[in-house]
Amino acid sequence: MDPTAAKMIGAGIACIGMGGAGVGVGTIFGHYLAAALRNPSAAQGQFANLIFGFAVTEALGIFSLLIALLLLFAL
């Protein structure tokens, strides 16, 4: 196979991993919203935890994006 084509296909496959991060981020915000509607007074205190969980989950999607970017532009 042509190496350039293989890189492009590899970058596309690497991006599938971002779907998992999408599921994770959606779960985090969905559960936060559900919990916030049950107990709105406690919601504000958990905002920092929400953002931290979001950031840590998003990092995994970003790693797969990083692999895709490395394949396309750096390697």
Next chain:
Amino acid sequence: MDDPIHQFNIVKYFTLGHIGGHEIAFTNSALFMLIAVAGISLLLIGATRQRSLVPGRLQSIAEMSYEFVADTVRSTAGTEGMRFFPFVFSIFMFVLFINLIGLIPYSFTVTTHIVITASLALMVFLTVIVYGLWRNGLSFFKLFVPSGIPIYILPLVTAIEVMSFLSRPISHSVRLFANMLAGHITLKVFAGFIGLLGAWGILGYAGAVLPLALTVALTALELLVAVLQAYVFAILTCIYLNDAIHPGH
């Protein structure tokens, strides 16, 4: 269609000198960093000059940003973390202003270059290591050995903790970089559709309303992302600093 990558070009204005065979030049990146720093200085110095008891509009912006960051630092890193407040506040305001200035059409977003975000993330990472070792000595390494873990899976957990600690500067820098890069490319691609459809005459004008509306909506989304990513960068800085101050889990 215009190239959506064109906006990230570094343009050299003039050369400042040479260090070890490398050219040190004043670029548009440096210019926009100076604009951001000047904007922050003007806002904060101008807002606190009067120091009225009932704050005006400008003064309440400065007070709100101070209180916001101070609350974040206090709630994540404790009162002892407040000695890092100037550091976190500088990082937050710098990233926020750069992201917001980057949304102005024809301007340059400095954080779309990984060298800038990586420098900021490495600064935080090295601060955590140096301060953690200086304050706690060797008990800083308790960070990697969580308490209350059964002894037979402890080596595995420790290896994972070390890996996640070492990958922090990567995720910290790439998160900001990738979000800003992807957002600005998307914005320019959709803006490019307007010009593309507009070239088709009267039918194209009617069709171009759709990408125009989408561009407006995306700009609003990017405004949210710009503020959110600055906040995420600052809060992760606080959480990492908290590990340096209180390394035991």
